[in-house]
Amino acid sequence: MDCRHGHALFVIPNFNGEVRVRPFDIFVLDPVTGRQRSVPSPYSHAECFSAAVFCAAQGCDHHDCQGGHFFVAVVSTDPFRSVTSGWLYSSETRIWSRLTPVEHHPNVKCENHIAAPSVLVGDAIYFNVDHIIKCQLGTLQLSAFEKPTDEHGTLMAAEDGGLGFAAAVDRTDLTLWSRVTEPGGAMGWTKIRVVDLKILLPDPFSIRENKHECGIRSRLELVSGLAEGTQIIFLSTCFGSYIVDLKSGRATVSS
Numbered sequence: 001m002d003c004r005h006g007h008a009l010f011v012i013p014n015f016n017g018e019v020r021v022r023p024f025d026i027f028v029l030d031p032v033t034g035r036q037r038s039v040p041s042p043y044s045h046a047e048c049f050s051a052a053v054f055c056a057a058q059g060c061d062h063h064d065c066q067g068g069h070f071f072v073a074v075v076s077t078d079p080f081r082s083v084t085s086g087w088l089y090s091s092e093t094r095i096w097s098r099l100t101p102v103e104h105h106p107n108v109k110c111e112n113h114i115a116a117p118s119v120l121v122g123d124a125i126y127f128n129v130d131h132i133i134k135c136q137l138g139t140l141q142l143s144a145f146e147k148p149t150d151e152h153g154t155l156m157a158a159e160d161g162g163l164g165f166a167a168a169v170d171r172t173d174l175t176l177w178s179r180v181t182e183p184g185g186a187m188g189w190t191k192i193r194v195v196d197l198k199i200l201l202p203d204p205f206s207i208r209e210n211k212h213e214c215g216i217r218s219r220l221e222l223v224s225g226l227a228e229g230t231q232i233i234f235l236s237t238c239f240g241s242y243i244v245d246l247k248s249g250r251a252t253v254s255s
Contacts, residue, residue, distance in 0.1 A: 002117050004228065005055035006030065007070050028053055028070060028091070039072055042087040042096040048077035048129040052118035054137075056090060073118075073135055075127045075142070077104075084133050086142050097140075104131055104144040119155040119228060121163045128155050148177040148189035154223045158192070159231070165189070166223050166233055172198045174223070174233070174244070193246075197235075200251045201242055 002009040008029045026039040056069040072089040086099030118127045127133040132155065134143045147153070153167025163179040174195040182188045226233045231246040234254065241254035 001050070002052045004053055004120060005070070006032070006068075007053045007055075009051060009053040009072065011049075011051055024049070026051065026072065026074075028072065037091065039089055039091075040096075042074055042089065042098075048084075050075050050118060050127040050129050050133075052120070052125045052127070052135075054120060054125065056092065073125055075129060075133045075135070077129050077131075077133075084129065084142065084144060086133070086135060088140060099135070099140055099142055102133065102142040102144050117154070117226075119157060119163070119226070121157050122161070126155050126163060128153075145187070148191075149175070152223065154226055154233070156226045156233070157228070164192075166226070168197075168223055168235070169194075172196065174200075174235070176246070195244075195246070197251075200244065200249065201235075 001011045008031055010027045010029065012025045012027070024041050026041060028037045028039060029035070051072060051074045053070055053072050056071045069090070069092045071091070074087045074089070075084055076086075077084040083101050083103055085101045087096045088099060089096050118125050120126075123137050125135045125137065127135070128147070130147075132145050132147055134145070135141070136143075148165050149167050149169060151167040151169055153165055156164045156166055158164030158176075158178040160178065165177045165179075167175055169175045174197055175191060176193040176195070177189045178192045179187060180190050223233060223235060233244045233246065235242045235244055235251075242251050243254050244251045
């Protein structure tokens with residue numbers, strides 16, 4: 001689900017008959033040493049769910065924080081109550097701290113039980129749980145705001161260092177947005193770039209309609225992730241997966 005600062009975070013649905021008590025098992029892996037640590041699930045029920053892992057050391061440059069203490073942040077949305085709750089786990093104390101819940105728009109739909117990966121931008125972690133939840137790391141306060149589109153997409157760092165969002169729109173276009181300060185001081189989204197995937201992808205056939213082979217959801221529709229700190233996005237279609245480097249304007253087939 002997440003990978004950052006020398007740690008990889010895995011969330012696995014619980015199939016051991018303890019779903020009501022522990023709907024997910026959470027593990028943090030050090031990819032270099034292979035050390036794996038189990039993290040207890042912090043809640044008894046979840047709808048839209050996302051989690052992030054990050055270094056717990058103050059002032060760390062994250063160049064050599066392998067094996068150190070870490071935090072796991074979890075957000076879970078209850079669409080029936082229009083509330084998103086949050087928790088923070090410390091590997092040092094092995095204790096979950098509850099964050100202040102945040103209310104959001106009542107029409108949030110949780111189509112995916114486990115949400116898209118998070119992104120770290122500046123001193124905040126952002127979660128994509130069918131709306132966007134911001135966790136300010138300095139204060140550990142949660143806030144909520146809308147995505148720029150209803151299309152499935154991924155959060156990312158924009159080229160200017162702020163928060164960005166990428167989604168496949170109109171079947172063959174990859175659209176990028178940036179979170180900006182609008183006149184009057186309010187925050188909003190602005191469209192900064194549209195990438196024509198018919199030109200960029202090495203196999204244009206992969207994004208054509210083909211209901212016979214792929215069913216009704218055959219178009220390019222899934223921005224499946226990104227490499228944090230880069231301009232690299234991963235796209236998935238029913239015909240295959242692709243790695244798109246927005247900086248160089250190149251795309252390759254993912255093996």
